[in-house]
Amino acid sequence: MRLLHVSDWHLGATLGRVRRRPDHERVLGEIVAVCADFSPDLVLHTGDLFDHPRPATEDLSLGIETLRRLSERAPVVVLAGNHDSAALFGIFDRLLDLGSGGKAKPVRFIPKARPAAKGGIVDFTSSDGERIRLAPVPFIHPNTLMEVFGVPPERWKADYTDQVRYVEENLGAGLSEGYDPSRDVLLFAAHLHVGGATFSGSERPLHITDTFATRTEHLPQVSYAAFGHIHKPQSLPGTVPGEYAGSPIAIDFGERDEVKSVVCVEASPGAAASIERVELSGGRPLVRLEGSLGELERHRHEVGDAILQVICCTDEHVPQLADQVTELFPEADIYDIAERCSAALVEVVTDTGEADAEPPLGDLFREYLATEETPAPAVDRAMRVFDDLLGAAEAETEAAFDEEVLFDLATVGKAAS
Amino acid sequence: MRLLHVSDWHLGATLGRVRRRPDHERVLGEIVAVCADFSPDLVLHTGDLFDHPRPATEDLSLGIETLRRLSERAPVVVLAGNHDSAALFGIFDRLLDLGSGGKAKPVRFIPKARPAAKGGIVDFTSSDGERIRLAPVPFIHPNTLMEVFGVPPERWKADYTDQVRYVEENLGAGLSEGYDPSRDVLLFAAHLHVGGATFSGSERPLHITDTFATRTEHLPQVSYAAFGHIHKPQSLPGTVPGEYAGSPIAIDFGERDEVKSVVCVEASPGAAASIERVELSGGRPLVRLEGSLGELERHRHEVGDAILQVICCTDEHVPQLADQVTELFPEADIYDIAERCSAALVEVVTDTGEADAEPPLGDLFREYLATEETPAPAVDRAMRVFDDLLGAAEAETEAAFDEEVLFDLATVGKAAS
Known part of the structure; x- marks a missing residue:
């Protein structure tokens, strides 16, 4: 069977004031052309289709139209990434179900991982009659309790990696159930950070998650493991046959030296896949x-x-x-x-105690304002707003601003008491 | 043929801090039950399905699930209202198309009116074999140029009502083309303000549009004209057989004394329809x-x-x-x-010159702040923000706030120059 593996489009992304729409239009055209040439049995998008959980309608439109064009060649499966809204993906899938009246859909959105016993493994048939069995794991937020997988209570307090491992074990067991080595091609797909994978130039681990989500040792035995999340195209660390397809365009300057690509995979039952990269130059x-x-x-x-x-x-x-x-x-x-x-x-003297430790973000921002020659009263107000925002982000609450608070007080009056 | 006509759900609406979700869940349950009882050949939603052009996913979910349940009985057609995003409706319709592979869809979203020659009239077949011909006119924004309808340049400067009339004439001509009086039931549907229709209690014309969009004299000759936009359930003025279905719940206090309902219509070829209201009590x-x-x-x-x-x-x-x-x-x-x-x-003396004229909004707001015992410095700041907002709304620009401007200046620095 042939698989086209793409990932991390981030439709709607901007670089400061620069919109990436023209880059996306060109590179998606390239991907559609690669798909037509390669003529796959399955197209797999491993997440971050959109840059924002509530994409602008023009980005929705470009994304869905491109998936439709790909689906003229082969069924398309899209996993939700951490930038995507699982709820929105669920709604898309429901509209597709409604249109198809329960028959096979040309495009399938996977909002969340599900246990193997509850439809967590998706089957397709290749043009050669092989059975393709796919275990998809969209992004799992570290705060998610694995209730739907029935994780036993003694493992609720386990760390994130351990919980993800539980999901992988469940789906791995599902893949091996009734496995026919002469006919079945097993695939795994995930939008997760695998320990040992490397980030783009200036990207800091902070940008992805604090800790990696899984280890290659925990992955099920498959012919190919398709990964999304990290933008730098690369093979999985260790011995598992699989790839981070990477983003089709450099999303930020940390990726400016990377050659972007998609992955064309050919796999046979019970064997590791042969993997080929096709370069993209649209961005x-x-x-x-x-x-x-x-x-x-x-x-x-x-x-x-x-x-x-x-x-x-x-x-x-x-x-x-x-x-x-x-x-x-x-x-x-x-x-x-x-x-x-x-x-x-302006020379800024910062004494952080340890020479190697990163200074607090607030200090870095104040230093930045100084190099920008910001006048002192503006620095104070900007710092206050910055501290509020940072505090709110760390406490995972909504930031409140003086102007808003005052306006609410003035307009809502006693009703707010 | 039997038609169930519903309208103006405004999913996601709030009244101040009060969320209307429980009202909507109950009343939509009632509507699904009415649909099961009445067993229509067509369900028609005349717009404002959502309260906001970018609805929250939970509102999307409730809306689409309810339409799906209705579609178990009959095909469902939904017109975009002025609160809906035509672009989002277009994306929904594309997903339904993708799922159905070009076959008839159980739910059909109509983002925009189209000329009769370009698919602007939608046909259905009733259980009795009648041909149902529907001419749908979703909300037309007064700023929209009717390019798609090929309005001749000499009418480009015509007023809004005249442009809408052009659309209605086009679709009316489409309905009469090949009309078979023994077999065809003609329907018109629109999300527009018809001159002569009355608003709910305190609603001011300002809330809908400055001028009405059309007159009943301009409507095509049909068995039933289904209207949405005005929340107060009522028959169309004049002699055209048709109704504003009205909203299923009182959206604001101006509607507090209204009995809400849906419309059950029975129509035969070439005759005016018989119209019956079924009351709703879920809100x-x-x-x-x-x-x-x-x-x-x-x-x-x-x-x-x-x-x-x-x-x-x-x-x-x-x-x-x-x-x-x-x-x-x-x-x-x-x-x-x-x-x-x-x-x-606090007694506020306002000299507006004419006794009958409405005082400016700014004066009304300042008066309101006074009755709320707002302290003077807060009044000044609130008034400044209010004036900015009002000015921006009137100029149709984005409002800018001191805090934001200052923050931008401080952070972007010279790069913004």
Whole structure:
């Protein structure tokens, strides 16, 4: 059987003010063309279809239209990633069910992992008559209690990795039940962080989850394990045959040197799959330039339509510097232009005790404001808002702002008491 | 043929802090039961399925599940209202198409009116073999240019009513083309404001649109015209057989005295329909009480689980008044409790020139703040925010707030220049 494995589209993503829509349109066109060439028996999207749990309708539209085009070749399965809304995926799947009247759907959204005994394993038939058995594990939030899997109470307090392992054991047992080595091709798919996988350049583990979710040793024995979550294309660590397909475009500057791709897999019953990467070039390059105006000018003809981050070094503050830089690169989409002016640099002394420890985020932000020459009263107000936001994020509550609170008090009056 | 006509569910609506979910769950259960009893050939929802263009997933879920249950009896057609997102309805319809593989869908979302020649008229077959021909007109925004209908340029500058009339003429001509009086039942459906229709109690025309969208004289000749938009159940003005089904629950206090219902229609080819209302009682009553604590207490046993707005009259300010009132009505859901304290009333002198003219909204709001005993500095800040919001709403721009502007300046720094 042939499997096309794609992942982490992040439709609706922006880089600062730069919208990635043109990159997505081009790269999705490439993926549809790869699919037509490869003619797979199954297309598997391992999550983060959208960048936001409530995507804009234009992003919904692009995503669903692309899945529809892929489904003209083969059934499509989409796992919910941590950026996707499982509830929204559930609604999509219900609309597809409603349309199909209970028959096989050309596209299938998987909002949540389900136990093998409750439909957690999905079967397909390949063009050669093989039975494809897929165990899908969409993103599992660390706060989720595994009630639906009937995790026994003594394991409720187990850590995240252990709970995910319970899910994998259940589905692994389901895959081996009635397994016919002459006919069955077993597949595993997940949107999870596997211990040992590596992140893109500047990405910090913080961006994904604090701890990895699973280990390759815990995965069921399958011909191919399809992973999503990490944007850098890579094989799974260890000996399990499987891949992180990676994102089709560089989502941020940490990924700017990566060659993006999709995975074309050919698998036979009871054997490890043969795996081939097909490169994608639809996303505009992300380019970071640093230097004086004169130095920048020398890169004029290399930049083209890249998305550009520029640090321009000056001796004295140059008025309208941003306009001058923008004129240098007329086809580029400017993500950011910063001036590093030697006359204005503020030296910030921070004593963090340990030399290696990261300073608190608040200090880093205050330092950043200083380098941006922010006036003192604005720094104080910005810091107050920043601290509130950070506190709210850490406490997982809604941030409240003075203006709103005051407005509520004034308008709601005594009714709020 | 038999038609069940429902409208204006406004799923996700709230009354202040009171969520209407329990009302909706009960009343939608009633509607499903009416549908099972009546056994229609077609179910027609004339718009405002949701209260918000980007509904919460729980509201999406309730809406789609209810439509699915109705579709077990008959095909369901849903028009987009002014509260719905036409784009989202388009995506729903595409998912249903994808699921059905191009076959007839059990539920059909109509995002926009289309010319008769481009599929703007939808045909169904009744259980008696009649051909049901439906011309649906979802909400047309006054700013929409009727390009898709090929309105000739000399009518581009025509007013809204005239443009809507053009749509109605087109669909009317489509209905009469190939019309077979022995077999065809013609239906019209719209989410529009018909001149002469009346609003609920306190609703002001401002809440709907400044001007009505169409006149009954412009409507095509049909057996039944199904309308949505106005929440008060009523027959169409004039001689056209048709109804505003109305909302199934009182959405706000202006509708508190209305008896809500759905419309059961029986129609035969070439004849006006027979129309019957079936009352709904699922929505909790909306009750407004005014009086002293003693007077309020006398209503104690009548209020039950109503949604309650209370004005409590006192001579001197009573501390913890809201708690005392809340205790009086333990089963009620309190929308608002206001104290009218004779010792604290501020007399506001407003000279508006004309005695009959409505004072500007800003003056009304300032007056309201005064009666709420808002402290002066808070009044000034609240008024500034109110004026900004009002100005932005009138100019159809995004409102900007000091806090945000300052924060942007501080954080984005020179990059924004």
